[in-house]
Each structure stands twice: as C-alpha cells, then as structure tokens.
Amino acid sequence: MRKVFMLGLLALLLAGAAAQATTVLYVPMKKSIQMSDYVLLGHVQRLEAGYNTEGEIVTRVHLLVEESLKGDIQKGEVFVFHARGGSLDGVRVETVGEARYALGDKVLVQLENIQGEYHTLGLSFGKWNVIREKNGSSSIMRSLFDLNMVGITESPVTILPLHQMREIAREAISY
Amino acid sequence: MKKVALFVGFFCITSVAFGYSLNGRKWFTSADARFFLNNSNGPACCLTASQQSSQILSGISPWGIASHGGSTTRSGAKRDGQNVISWGKLGGNTLGVTNYIGTDSSQTQVCNGNLIARFTEVDVRFNNAFAWQTSSTCTTGFDLAGVSTHEFGHAVGLGHSNVNGATMFPSVARCDFSVASLANDDRAGYSSIYSGCN
Numbered sequence: 001m002r003k004v005f006m007l008g009l010l011a012l013l014l015a016g017a018a019a020q021a022t023t024v025l026y027v028p029m030k031k032s033i034q035m036s037d038y039v040l041l042g043h044v045q046r047l048e049a050g051y052n053t054e055g056e057i058v059t060r061v062h063l064l065v066e067e068s069l070k071g072d073i074q075k076g077e078v079f080v081f082h083a084r085g086g087s088l089d090g091v092r093v094e095t096v097g098e099a100r101y102a103l104g105d106k107v108l109v110q111l112e113n114i115q116g117e118y119h120t121l122g123l124s125f126g127k128w129n130v131i132r133e134k135n136g137s138s139s140i141m142r143s144l145f146d147l148n149m150v151g152i153t154e155s156p157v158t159i160l161p162l163h164q165m166r167e168i169a170r171e172a173i174s175y
Numbered sequence: 176m177k178k179v180a181l182f183v184g185f186f187c188i189t190s191v192a193f194g195y196s197l198n199g200r201k202w203f204t205s206a207d208a209r210f211f212l213n214n215s216n217g218p219a220c221c222l223t224a225s226q227q228s229s230q231i232l233s234g235i236s237p238w239g240i241a242s243h244g245g246s247t248t249r250s251g252a253k254r255d256g257q258n259v260i261s262w263g264k265l266g267g268n269t270l271g272v273t274n275y276i277g278t279d280s281s282q283t284q285v286c287n288g289n290l291i292a293r294f295t296e297v298d299v300r301f302n303n304a305f306a307w308q309t310s311s312t313c314t315t316g317f318d319l320a321g322v323s324t325h326e327f328g329h330a331v332g333l334g335h336s337n338v339n340g341a342t343m344f345p346s347v348a349r350c351d352f353s354v355a356s357l358a359n360d361d362r363a364g365y366s367s368i369y370s371g372c373n
Binding site for chain 2: 022023025026027032054085091093094095096114115119121122123125147148149150152
C-alpha cells in the first residue's frame with residue numbers, strides 16, 4: 001500500500017508539472033462502466049500515429065488483451081483504440097487531458113465508441129495504470145489532475161484494488 | 176539543459192507560491208491569438224445558435240491577448256494555420272477539449288522568471304451532445320460560458336489553480352455560473368505570463 005501511495009504522490013507531482021486540461025463530467029465508477037462499451041486490461045503492444053476519419057492526428061494504441069471486464073474480447077486478442085493527438089508528418093498535436101501511453105505499459109482502459117472509433121471515456125478519466133503491490137495483488141490508479149471536472153458528487157476515485165474494479169464491473173453489467 | 180532546469184524550477188515555485196499554474200506556452204502577439212468560430216453542428220438543446228456563439232466567445236474576451244477573428248468553416252483539431260473553435264462528438268462525458276496544435280519552442284520569452292515558448296496554433300472543441308443551459312433555465316446542465324472561459328485560460332497558457340472559486344480551479348458544479356468571471360488568482364496568473372517579459 002505504501003508503494004501505491006508513493007506512486008500516487010509521484011504521479012501527482014509529475015501531473016502538476018504539466019498542468020493543463022480538458023473539461024469532463026465526473027461520473028461515479030458504476031455509471032462509468034455502464035457508459036463504457038469495453039473495459040479491457042492488457043499491455044500496450046504498439047503505438048502508431050495516423051489520421052482519423054476527420055483528418056485529425058490520432059495515436060492508435062494496440063492493446064494485447066489479458067482480460068475483458070466488459071465486452072466480448074478474448075484474452076490474446078489485440079484491440080486497437082485511439083488516443084487524441086500524436087506526431088505525424090512533422091506536426092505534433094497535444095490534446096490536453098488525453099491519456100499517455102508507453103510501449104509495455106499494463107493498463108486498464110474504459111472505452112467508448114465515438115463515431116466508429118474507440119476512445120477512452122473522458123480521455124485520461126478512462127485510463128488506469130496497473131500497479132503490482134508487494135503482496136502480489138494488483139491495484140489500478142489514474143490521474144485526474146489534467147482534467148477540469150464538472151458535477152463532482154463524491155470524492156473522485158483515483159486508486160482502487162483491481163479485484164474491486166472487477167466487482168464493480170460485474171455489478172454494473174448485471175444492473 | 177540549464178534552461179530546462181530553470182523552467183522546471185521556476186514553474187514549481189510559481190505553483191506553490193500562488194494558486195495558479197502555467198503550462199510553459201504563451202501567445203507572443205495578439206495577431207497570433209485570434210480564434211475563429213465554426214458554430215455549425217451546435218447542440219440541439221438548450222441554447223439558440225446565437226446564444227451558443229455569444230457564450231463561447233464570451234470565454235475569450237477576459238483573456239486580453241486572445242480575440243475573436245471571425246467565423247470559419249474549418250473544424251476539428253488540425254494544423255491549418257487557423258485557431259479554430261468548433262462543435263463535435265467528444266464522447267459521453269467530455270464537455271470541451273483544448274488541443275495544442277503548434278508550439279515553437281525555438282522561440283521563448285522569460286516572464287517573471289518563467290521560460291515560456293511560443294504558441295503557434297490552438298484549437299478548441301465543445302461537445303454538441305450536452306445540455307448547455309442558461310442560468311435562468313438551468314436544472315442539471317452546464318454553463319457554456321464558464322467552460323469556455325476555463326478552456327481559453329488553457330488556450331492562453333494557464334494551467335490549473337488550487338484556489339477554489341478561480342476560473343482555473345479544476346472543478347465546477349452543474350448549473351454553476353460563477354466561473355465565467357475571472358478571480359484575482361486568474362488575473363495574477365495571466366499577468367505573470369503577459370507582463371514583465373523580456
């Protein structure tokens with residue numbers, strides 16, 4: 001737990017060094033699962049910049065799926081979703097508040113379909129980093145610092161044990 | 176490397192000593208900071224097209240360097256030489272997005288001890304799937320002028336503030352129409368990057 005706290009503190013400090021934002025509506029965990037078409041756990045296998053159907057630069061994130069908490073995706077499949085912004089043809093577009101990815105990252109992503117393209121729900125709101133605790137269990141953690149939150153009705157969840165996320169997902173789907 | 180250390184150092188000092196924070200970028204001229212509005216594809220509910228336009232544009236004017244340059248048919252977040260404001264589908268819980276399309280880090284200024292690079296293009300998008308409302312009719316909706324003012328604070332180079340009640344504070348309630356007016360902390364943040372530069 002101490003490791004998680006220290007990592008959380010580090011994430012907050014790093015986020016503070018790049019404070020920027022996009023405005024999103026805060027939605028509680030269960031509701032956010034219901035709003036997601038897919039909730040997937042996996043490793044970032046590949047990142048490639050490209051243009052979306054509107055001609056905007058996006059980064060295609062190839063996720064090697066380890067577990068699907070919501071949606072019909074099997075372990076071992078590669079699911080491709082989009083992150084706004086990226087570098088292509090000498091142009092670098094930075095979408096403030098968007099989640100950042102690195103090859104090999106283990107992440108849990110909540111994905112929604114926006115006009116035929118999958119994006120994380122609320123940019124960095126729907127991207128969680130998976131952290132392994134000393135006791136072998138896993139937690140998930142996200143940074144909301146770059147987001148301007150509207151409509152907060154509870155203390156925003158930024159970290160929770162992975163098993164708890166699985167329970168919330170099960171409840172949300174069966175609701 | 177020294178420049179980077181200076182920037183990071185001063186940034187941290189600024190963040191701690193005051194409420195506001197900076198994102199290391201600014202407009203060097205007001206001519207660069209003209210924003211063009213594409214008001215087509217606006218939301219069906221609950222503002223008229225005229226209200227949508229006036230509320231978005233009211234978010235620009237508090238930040239002195241930025242201005243409304245006119246209308247445009249361009250949209251989205253693309254490098255096209257124009258700072259574009261447009262409507263789009265941004266997802267289930269995203270109200271507005273600011274995109275830094277161009278920053279020229281070879282051009283810098285030192286403003287009150289902060290090293291700041293030159294913005295060359297910024298696009299802002301608002302979600303047309305949300306119920307943007309007026310203060311007189313608001314029940315569960317959102318203040319377009321307030322969100323616009325916040326987004327344009329980022330578009331002129333400000334980060335978040337830890338002063339509750341400031342426009343750049345990173346949280347606001349539904350039907351809260353107070354953030355469209357700048358607080359002293361917002362003005363101090365703005366002044367720190369647009370005054371005292373060399």
